[in-house]
Amino acid sequence: MSDADTGTPGDGPETVQINLRLSEAFLEKIDATWQAEGFNSRSEFLRYAARDAVKHPAFSREGWKQIAASEHGLRSDEEELVSRDEVVEMLERDEDGV
Numbered sequence: 001m002s003d004a005d006t007g008t009p010g011d012g013p014e015t016v017q018i019n020l021r022l023s024e025a026f027l028e029k030i031d032a033t034w035q036a037e038g039f040n041s042r043s044e045f046l047r048y049a050a051r052d053a054v055k056h057p058a059f060s061r062e063g064w065k066q067i068a069a070s071e072h073g074l075r076s077d078e079e080e081l082v083s084r085d086e087v088v089e090m091l092e093r094d095e096d097g098v
Contacts, residue, residue, distance in 0.1 A: 020046075030042060030045070033045065
């Protein structure tokens with residue numbers, strides 16, 4: 001982090017520029033994602049992702065992996081959507097120990 005890369009006073013909260021090393025393949029995935037999700041820029045998307053990670057630290061890396069796997073399954077037609085009624089039924093079965 002360089003002190004020379006800080007924002008100027010009066011522009012709101014001070015910002016600091018950081019350097020981040022990523023593989024080119026991963027950066028391509030990031031670019032495709034921020035564009036598909038309607039963010040205005042790569043920086044806006046990365047700031048949003050960082051804020052979300054700090055705001056919800058209890059949401060584990062394993063949780064993200066499960067979401068990604070489920071999303072992949074849905075997009076590749078390997079999994080089916082579950083209705084609200086089916087979820088309620090599953091929860092009731094779990095509560096009853098069945």
